[in-house]
Amino acid sequence: MKTVLRDVKTASQMMRRYYRAVKETMRAMAGYLPSMKSWETRKMLARHIWLDAMHADMLRSRTLDLRYPRVDVDEDSDAHLIKLLHQLPNAATDEQFVAGIYRVIKPALLAAFKTYMHNSDPLDDAPSHLYLQRIINELEQQQTDFETIRTSTGKAFADTRWETFLHSVLAASGGIDGLDLDPGEKYIPFLSRALYQLPEEGARDESWEPAVMQVPPRLPDNWIEHRIWVAIDHANEVWASETAAALIWEYDNKPWNLYYEAARCYDEMRHAMMGEARLASMGLQIGIDYPMVPDHWRTFRQRGIGALLLLLHGLEQRGPLHKSKLKQELFAVHDFDGAQDCDYDWADESGHITYGLSWLKSVFPGWQKLQIIEETNKLLAEWREWIERHHHEGTHGYAVFLSRIEAKAKLLKTEQSDTQVVFQPTVVTK
Incomplete structure (x- = not known):
């Protein structure tokens, strides 16, 4: 019984x-x-x-x-x-x-x-x-x-x-x-209080130095700096985690599968933690020796979370090819940790592209494929122009970080430290 x-x-x-x-x-x-x-x-x-x-x-x-x-x-x-x-x-x-x-x-x-x-x-x-x-x-x-x-x-x-x-x-x-x-x-x-509203920009740890942008104002001079540049880009994928999480709250009554997919915001946080760990192994302290800054949100948040979704989707479409290339470059200079991080990163991004498209169709139900592409490309162009303008005008706020990075880089000795590199700058990624 x-x-x-x-x-x-x-x-x-x-x-x-x-x-x-x-x-x-x-x-x-x-x-x-x-x-x-x-x-x-x-x-x-x-x-x-x-x-x-x-x-x-x-x-x-x-x-x-x-x-x-x-x-x-x-x-x-x-x-x-x-x-x-x-x-x-x-x-x-x-x-x-x-x-x-x-x-x-x-x-x-x-x-x-x-x-x-x-x-x-x-x-x-x-x-x-x-x-x-x-x-x-x-x-x-x-x-x-x-x-x-x-x-x-x-x-x-x-x-x-x-x-x-x-x-x-x-x-x-x-x-x-x-x-x-x-x-x-x-x-x-x-x-009966009004519901919580998402912030105008992502918060950052109060112990960190204030910053303007994450992208260094010049290309790296050698493979040591290349490794640092890539890791800084990784560490700042915090904004992508914030954007995916924001979608979950901002849009109520969406199909469950959309929330389930956006909860992979942890993937983006993992990427940030990958960058943090690699930079720490090179003696660089997060938020002090390199910037941690919500520059994407500062630039586009006032247009709504939908604009950040478009920007993120556009950048992630380029992610798998770019990160697979970085994997090969880092492996060639014996940065095996960085190579593996990029390998798993691009595997994540491949799935995120599908998730992003599903969200775009839900947030912008009246848009056809061509309009999604056009609006995404507009934001990508504007983002690159924003970066280039700050670099050109010297308003990037990177001077203090660059001096610290250069000092740390001189202490790092590798066989490839004198190798000159030629590649696209980090702005093509997130």
Whole structure:
């Protein structure tokens, strides 16, 4: 005789609420990512957005299994819980936002998933158990990541009043695994606030030097500088991560597959981390010895996230060929780390081109292929002109960085250090 009884209807309703909770938490994290100042915390957020998208996808898939042939998993439901989650990015500070996610929402998700497994039949509901066990394991790792960030940054990422308030709103809304409830008039002022707006430019770590642009004002003189130039370009792919994440928040009610693909914003953060690691191995400190700057956003953000999407798509179309070329060049001078980074980078970019096209068709539904190409080329030309103008007029703000880079480069000795290089400048990439 079974010791646990839960019918399919109840299980499917719970799975759908779990899916919506994880999805909307992921969207809140994606929306806040461009505002996050702390570099270490930003890297953590990007990775967790990607993981949470996979978790939401598993929960969505299981919901559809249980509700077949119904396909209403993405229709309006759990409205009160979602209203709460939509308010998370309205936190007053980075610390408050992180506390809300990692000290309130994610612990509540963990508790709900563990309770579900305890109160369900592991044979009848085996697929749910398989998915939830993986999700639980990865959420617990996320909480460990959070504790590591608290230690490494020296920031508490805690706000007792804010956390207590969120706990109360969450409970009044039915919690993670309860029925959706109207939390009552007490919480109307909080839940009816205007939704968070994306920043005008991506935030950067407060410890970094101010900068104007990422592209050096001259071509590299040798292979050592070439390696540095490529790595700086990699490190500044932060803007691409911000743009993909911004799409997830900016455009509500899009098909799930678009959000799932845009959650690969972590790919772009990985690329930035690749550049950071290579530059660190050469003795260059991030944001101090080389610029980390949201120059793409400063130039085009006022035209909307759609313009940044067009620019990103245009640059990524050139990515696979360019990065595969860089792989060969770096391998030839024994920069095996850089060569491998570029190899995996262009593999990522190949998929991103497809994702970008899907998003363009959704954001600009009335545009035909020719118009997409024309508008993209206009932005690419304008971007190159912006770079060239700052270089020509000497307003690139690179002097302090260039002097530090040149000093570091002189200390690096390789067999190819005297080899003269001739190639296209970094402006053709991201």
